[in-house]
Amino acid sequence: PTPPTPPAPPILPNPQTKLWYVQQANNVVPIMESDLHGKITRDSVIWSEETGWKIAGSISSLNYLF
Numbered sequence: 001p002t003p004p005t006p007p008a009p010p011i012l013p014n015p016q017t018k019l020w021y022v023q024q025a026n027n028v029v030p031i032m033e034s035d036l037h038g039k040i041t042r043d044s045v046i047w048s049e050e051t052g053w054k055i056a057g058s059i060s061s062l063n064y065l066f
Contacts, residue, residue, distance in 0.1 A: 017032065017033070017034070018032070018033040018048065019031070019032060019033075019048070020032075020033055020036060020046050020047065020048050021046065021047040021048070022036075022039065022040055022044055022045070022046050022047075023044070023045040023046070023047075028047075033062075036062070036065055037065050040056050040062075040065065041056065041057075041066075042055070042056055042057030042066050043055060043056070043057065044056040046059070046062075
């Protein structure tokens with residue numbers, strides 16, 4: 001018998017392609033991380049699969065935007 005096929009290695013997220021969801025007014029808007037600059041503030045409510053809903057200023061990986 002042949003050994004089982006190993007699982008595919010995880011793909012590390014590329015910040016340029018990471019999708020965030022931003023609460024704007026009464027809407028949730030999907031925005032690529034590469035497009036976030038100028039569209040959010042430290043106080044923006046933002047979501048990703050990795051972080052869940054958080055205030056943008058509390059996400060260290062986004063500090064370069066402020």
